[in-house]
Amino acid sequence: MQTEGKSIVLISKNPDISALVESVVQFRPETVLKRCDATLSEMNGTASELALKNDLVIFCPEGDTDRDVAAVREIRSRVQSGAQVIALADARTPFADMRRLSEAGVSDVLPDNLTPDELAGTLWKVMDSDAGQGTAAAEGSRNGMVIPVAHARGGAGATTVAVNLADSLTQRSGFRTKTAASKVALVDLDLQFGAVSSFLDLQPGRCLYQMADEGLMPDATFLQQSMTEASAGLWVLPAPAEFAPLHMLEAQQIQALITQLRSQFDYVVVDLPRVLVEWLSPVLEASERLVMVTDCSVPSIAQAQRLIKFYGGVNVGLEVDVVINRKRKPMFAASHEKEASRVLQRPFDHWLADDPAAALAAADQGVPLSTAASRSALIKGIRRLAASMIDARQAQSATVN
Ligand SMILES: Nc1ncnc2c1ncn2[C@@H]1O[C@H](COP(=O)(O)OP(=O)(O)O)[C@@H](O)[C@H]1O
Ligand SMILES: [Mg+2]
Numbered sequence: 001m002q003t004e005g006k007s008i009v010l011i012s013k014n015p016d017i018s019a020l021v022e023s024v025v026q027f028r029p030e031t032v033l034k035r036c037d038a039t040l041s042e043m044n045g046t047a048s049e050l051a052l053k054n055d056l057v058i059f060c061p062e063g064d065t066d067r068d069v070a071a072v073r074e075i076r077s078r079v080q081s082g083a084q085v086i087a088l089a090d091a092r093t094p095f096a097d098m099r100r101l102s103e104a105g106v107s108d109v110l111p112d113n114l115t116p117d118e119l120a121g122t123l124w125k126v127m128d129s130d131a132g133q134g135t136a137a138a139e140g141s142r143n144g145m146v147i148p149v150a151h152a153r154g155g156a157g158a159t160t161v162a163v164n165l166a167d168s169l170t171q172r173s174g175f176r177t178k179t180a181a182s183k184v185a186l187v188d189l190d191l192q193f194g195a196v197s198s199f200l201d202l203q204p205g206r207c208l209y210q211m212a213d214e215g216l217m218p219d220a221t222f223l224q225q226s227m228t229e230a231s232a233g234l235w236v237l238p239a240p241a242e243f244a245p246l247h248m249l250e251a252q253q254i255q256a257l258i259t260q261l262r263s264q265f266d267y268v269v270v271d272l273p274r275v276l277v278e279w280l281s282p283v284l285e286a287s288e289r290l291v292m293v294t295d296c297s298v299p300s301i302a303q304a305q306r307l308i309k310f311y312g313g314v315n316v317g318l319e320v321d322v323v324i325n326r327k328r329k330p331m332f333a334a335s336h337e338k339e340a341s342r343v344l345q346r347p348f349d350h351w352l353a354d355d356p357a358a359a360l361a362a363a364d365q366g367v368p369l370s371t372a373a374s375r376s377a378l379i380k381g382i383r384r385l386a387a388s389m390i391d392a393r394q395a396q397s398a399t400v401n
Helices: 015-025 046-053 065-078 095-104 116-128 135-139 158-169 207-214 220-226 251-264 278-285 298-314 335-344 356-365 377-400
Strands: 007-011 032-036 056-059 084-089 108-111 145-151 184-188 228-231 234-237 267-271 289-294 319-325 350-352
Touching: 007 015, 007 046, 015 032, 015 084, 015 116, 046 056, 046 065, 056 116, 065 084, 065 095, 084 095, 084 116, 095 108, 095 207, 095 220, 108 116, 108 220, 145 158, 145 251, 145 278, 145 377, 158 184, 158 267, 158 289, 158 319, 158 377, 184 251, 207 220, 207 251, 220 251, 251 267, 251 278, 278 298, 289 298, 289 377, 298 319, 298 335, 319 335, 319 377, 350 377, 356 377
Parallel strands: 007 032, 007 056, 056 084, 084 108, 145 267, 145 289, 184 234, 184 267, 289 319, 319 350
Antiparallel strands: 228 234
């Protein structure tokens, strides 16, 4: 279904929001925009009539969530299959209020500081969906593959691998690689020293901090509010700028987060923290493959061995891909490399070249290697790792079907 000939009702007293919505709708001239200078509760039942006769109702919450929730419930009790309802909420609205609006029947709660492009993306997606469901709900269960990335020592290259593995897993193609074959989440659970946002020139996010601090149970609305699309198909949940109270995070919260992510993404790449905390268990339990980034030095291999043992204790079936960073695959393994492989009880299939020029170019520009150094030896090695993950996922879905 296309949006041509459809109608949107905007219920808002805020001229900035009206201007924002108008700037988006003008690009679809067949779409009619009707404006009501009021709050939802002031509409006193007229909102239900409008929801019956139009395709989309957008409103600005008035700051009194009880009244907004009551007004949305009123619409939903009278109009089950009519218009979708979207809230454009103040970006500082607490998650608890957003969740109450979603539960009352709002398809999407969006922050009001979206750019016109971001708003257009969501509006047309909601209106073009025949199913008549909100975007998050409509995504459904993709049963994404969870891939935690760990390192044997700080600086081994885990974040470099996590960022560029996630980017490669999107399998972008087309003119200026705008089309992604897979939807990938990149989650920075290195809450205290997270660097994913700086690798991709994004703002750190407060959402994971808030989740820990307020004891929030993450749901679809939480994901919608907290993730940023860094490039086509690559969605990032960044670590906070402040030191997060790690001990306050509960395993159930991370479990809910991973469940949500798996349902909405094909791959969920997690940059793991160095600390061994209780809430890592749900990540490890949901994973089939973990990437351990290390070098071949004796201390690093000893650390890698300890960590693999710990992770394997949480999930007995967990496969571990050892990635030897800063070293090209040798034609013949040296004796210390053979010994390292024996200690870790697995072959070393993945080697990433030492490539400071490529790493520096990506860091300077705040972009993935695929943009800054698309032909570098480093990205080629990471693409091979991604290809092995994609093969594993395809083999798995072939077995299931
Ligand atoms: N193969 C490589 N060649 C050159 N530099 C690398 C390579 N891998 C990582 N680096 C650089 O090493 C530094 C540490 O990497 P990072 O991924 O942050 O490590 P970790 O997350 O394990 O602490 C970064 O500046 C990164 O650009
Ligand atoms: Mg790191």
